[in-house]
Amino acid sequence: MTDQASKFDVEGTNQTGVRERNERLVLSILRREGPLPKAEIARRTGLSAQTASVIMRALESDGLIAKGEKVRGRVGQPSVPMSLAPEGAYFFGLSVGRRSVELILTNFVGQDIAHRRESYAYPLPSDVLDFVKTASDEILQGLEPAQADRISGMGIAIPFFLWDWAVTIGADPEKMDHWKSFDLRNELSKLFQFPIYLGNDASCACGAELVFGAAETPADFLYIYFGHFIGGGVVMNGSLYKGSSGNAGAIGPFPINGKQMVDVASLNGLERRLIEATGSAAEIVEKTENWNLDSKILEDWLAEAVPAVTRMITGAISIIDFPAVLIDGNLPSDLREVLVDRITKELKNENLAGLVAPQIIEGSLGPKARPMGAVSLPLAKRYMLEA
Numbered sequence: 001m002t003d004q005a006s007k008f009d010v011e012g013t014n015q016t017g018v019r020e021r022n023e024r025l026v027l028s029i030l031r032r033e034g035p036l037p038k039a040e041i042a043r044r045t046g047l048s049a050q051t052a053s054v055i056m057r058a059l060e061s062d063g064l065i066a067k068g069e070k071v072r073g074r075v076g077q078p079s080v081p082m083s084l085a086p087e088g089a090y091f092f093g094l095s096v097g098r099r100s101v102e103l104i105l106t107n108f109v110g111q112d113i114a115h116r117r118e119s120y121a122y123p124l125p126s127d128v129l130d131f132v133k134t135a136s137d138e139i140l141q142g143l144e145p146a147q148a149d150r151i152s153g154m155g156i157a158i159p160f161f162l163w164d165w166a167v168t169i170g171a172d173p174e175k176m177d178h179w180k181s182f183d184l185r186n187e188l189s190k191l192f193q194f195p196i197y198l199g200n201d202a203s204c205a206c207g208a209e210l211v212f213g214a215a216e217t218p219a220d221f222l223y224i225y226f227g228h229f230i231g232g233g234v235v236m237n238g239s240l241y242k243g244s245s246g247n248a249g250a251i252g253p254f255p256i257n258g259k260q261m262v263d264v265a266s267l268n269g270l271e272r273r274l275i276e277a278t279g280s281a282a283e284i285v286e287k288t289e290n291w292n293l294d295s296k297i298l299e300d301w302l303a304e305a306v307p308a309v310t311r312m313i314t315g316a317i318s319i320i321d322f323p324a325v326l327i328d329g330n331l332p333s334d335l336r337e338v339l340v341d342r343i344t345k346e347l348k349n350e351n352l353a354g355l356v357a358p359q360i361i362e363g364s365l366g367p368k369a370r371p372m373g374a375v376s377l378p379l380a381k382r383y384m385l386e387a
Contacts, residue, residue, distance in 0.1 A: 019055065019058070021385070022045070022047060022051070022055050023055055023058065023059055024383065024384055024385040025045050025385050026041055026045060026052070026055055026056065026059065026065075027059070027064065027065070027084070027383050027384060027385075028384045028385045029041065029044055029045065030065065030082065030083060030084050031084060031109075031211070031384065034083065035068050035081035035082060035083035036081055036082060036083075037071070037079035037080060037081050037082070038052060038053060038056055038079075038080070038082060039079070041056065041082065056082055060082075062088070063085055063087065063088050063150075064084070064085055064088040064089065064108070064383070065082050065083060065084055065085055065088070066082070066083060066084075066085040067080050067081075067082060068080065068081040068082070068083055069081075084108055084109050085108060086107045086108055086109045086111060087107060087108065087146075087147070087150070088107075088108040088150070089107070089108045089150050089151075089152040089379075089382075089383065090105055090106065090107055090108070090113065090147060090150050090151045090152065091105070091106055091151070091152055091153055091154070091155065091375045091378050091379050092104070092105055092136065092139075092151065092153070092154035092155070092374075092375070092378075093105075093106065093154070093155050093157070093371045093372060093373070093374030093375035093376075093377075094132060094154060094155065094156045094157070094158075094188075094371070094374050095157045095158075095201065095204075095370040095371040095373075095374050096123055096128055096156065096157070096158040096159070096184075096201070097123070097159075097201070097227065097228060097330075097370070098122060098123060098159065098162075098165075098169050098227075098228040098229060098268075099119060099120065099121075099122075099169075099228050099285050100117060100118060100119045100120065100285070101117070101118050101120070101123065101127075101128055101131050101132075102115070102116065102117045102118075102370075102371045103115075103116045103117075103131070103132060103135040103136065103139070103371075104116075104371045104372075104374075104375065105139050105143075105151075106372070106375050108379075108383075110211075110212045110372065110375065113139075113143075113147075114138075114139040114142065116131075116135035116138065116139065118131050118135075119285060119286065121170065121171070122166075122169050122170065122171035122172075122176065123162065124175055124176075124178065125178050125179060125182040125184065126178075128184065129184070129187055129188075132188060132191075133191065136191075136192075151194050152194060152195075152378055152379070152382055152383075153194045153195045153196065153197060153377075153378025153379075153381070153382060154188065154192065154194065154195075154196050154197070154374075154378060155196075155197045155198070155199065155204070155373070155374035155375055155376065155377030155378050155379075156184060156185060156188070156196065156197065156198040156199070156374055156377075157199060157200070157201040157204035157205070157370045157371065157373050157374035157377075158184065158198065158199075158200070158201055159200070159201050159202075159229065159231070160200050160246070160247055160250070162176060162179045163176045163177050163179050163180055165229065165262065168229075168262070168263070168268065169228070169229075169268065184198070185197075185198045194378075195378065195381075197377035197378050197381055198377070199242075199246065199373070199374075199377055200231070200242075200246055200247055200250065201227070201231060201370050201373070202223075202225045202227070202231025202232050202233055202249065202250070202370075203231075203233045203240060203242060203246065203247075203248070203249060203373075204369075204370060204373025204374055204376065204377065205223070205225045205231070205233065205328065205365070205369035205370045205372075205373045206223035206225070206232070206233025206234075206235065206240055206249065206326075206373070207233070207240045207373050207376045207377070207380070208365055208368075208369045208370075208372040208373035208375070208376050209223065209326065209328070209363055209364065209365060209369065210235065210238070210239075210240060210376075211372075211376040211379065211380060211384070212365065212372050212376065213363065213364045213365055214364040217235070217324060217326060217361070218323045218324050219235075219236075219237050219238045220235060220236050220237065220320070220321075220322055220323060220324075221235050221322055221323065221324040221325060221326050221358075222234060222235075222249070222313065222316050222317075222320075222322045222324075222325045222326070222358070223235065223249065223325075223326045223328070223363070224251065224309065224313075224325060224326070224327050224328070225328050225329055225330075225363075225369065225370075226265070226266070226267055226305075226327075226328070226329030226330065226331055226336075226339065227266070227267060227329060227330045227370070228266060228267050228268050228271070228330070229252050229262050229266045229267075229268060230251060230252055230261055230262055230265045230266045230267075230309075231249070231250060231251060231252055232249040232250065232251040233248070233249040234248045234249040234320075236320075251312055251316075252266070254312045254315070256308045256311065256312070257308075261308060261309070261312055264304050264305060264308045265304070265305040265308045265309050266305075267284060267329070267330065267331065269301055269304065269305065270284060270297070270298070270301040271284060271285065273297050273300060273301055274293070274297060277294065277297055278294075284331075288330060288331065288332065288366065288367040289332045289333070290332060291331075291332050291335070298335075302338070302339075302342060305339075306339070306342045306343055306346050307346055309339075309343055310343055310346040310347055310349075310350060311350070313325055313343070313347065313358065314347075314350045314351075314352065314355070317355055317356070317357075317358055318355060321356065322358050323356070323358055323359065324358050324359045324360075324361055325343075325358045325359070325360050325361070326361050326362070326363050327339050327340050327343065327360060327361070327362060327363060328362070328363025328364075328365060328366060328369055329363075329366065330366070330367045330369075330370070331366070331367075333366060336362055336363070336366065337362065340360050340361065340362050343360050344360045347360070
């Protein structure tokens with residue numbers, strides 16, 4: 001098995017009837033590695049030169065890959081690198097949060113084409129549905145017909161069990177209970193011709209790091225996302241592990257000193273402190289960079305959040321030997337850097353006898369992780385090799 005193919009735990013195959021699988025393998029490698037000449041693609045996939053050539057001609061004909069400029073080497077014929085075609089496909093990504101909702105449209109390589117966002121006190125099914133209708137209409141009206149025809153799907157990144165924390169976010173429990181019987185994916189399927197996919201918001205954010213992220217990560221790692229509620233994801237063998245109910249890595253309910261992680265390490269705690277001190281949390285609700293916060297308020301939150309997260313990490317590595325923990329969130333990059341530094345130092349105070357301390361590293365997508373994670377759902381389902 002080639003080194004590259006092993007990352008996807010599969011080689012290409014020349015058997016009849018598996019062309020789609022081979023196409024996904026080629027697209028996955030180009031997405032991970034960037035432009036490659038045909039000969040190198042054949043080598044990395046394990047496909048014969050003839051089969052690889054047929055696959056790439058088909059992908060080029062479908063508009064999913066494109067030829068680059070010729071590259072001349074020292075000897076032999078110049079090579080022509082093949083790369084993903086940005087206009088090959090488009091995807092909607094819907095992120096439903098506890099304080100805001102976002103809808104983005106990206107092209108095949110993850111570049112933003114359009115973006116809409118709306119804040120609210122708390123999410124209600126009718127409000128989210130109305131937002132999607134209005135925002136998608138605006139975005140679609142701005143597209144060329146050829147672009148609209150290439151929309152391949154919509155992904156939804158949404159917290160599971162939204163109703164369980166109604167009181168925590170200051171919502172009306174009776175109104176939040178509407179989510180129990182509301183099928184958002186089904187309702188959106190009635191509005192669009194393309195397929196709709198749904199996933200847990202934090203797991204989606206983790207998936208976005210695998211598909212679009214710039215961070216160098218090992219094959220196994222724990223992902224932690226600091227949002228209004230803290231969440232996470234689990235990556236095993238280079239793939240997102242969702243668990244039997246799609247909720248693996250849901251670190252919010254993790255017990256900490258009689259409370260849950262969501263109570264002590266979420267941005268909700270920082271919001272609560274800001275409201276108590278100043279009467280408003282608009283600084284962190286409306287902005288994702290350049291927060292102007294009282295250092296005492298921030299330090300008070302960090303003093304509670306960092307030890308709790310560190311204790312959870314210790315518990316996690318005692319069950320699965322994660323070599324790394326990736327930290328990201330809906331927060332400024334400088335605060336993410338502080339979290340990584342503080343957690344790294346706090347780990348040294350933990351009793352890690354019999355354990356190997358993981359490397360604490362920064363994620364690369366920040367506030368974009370959840371909407372981009374929503375985008376990754378239809379993209380991965382239709383154009384990537386699934387482990």
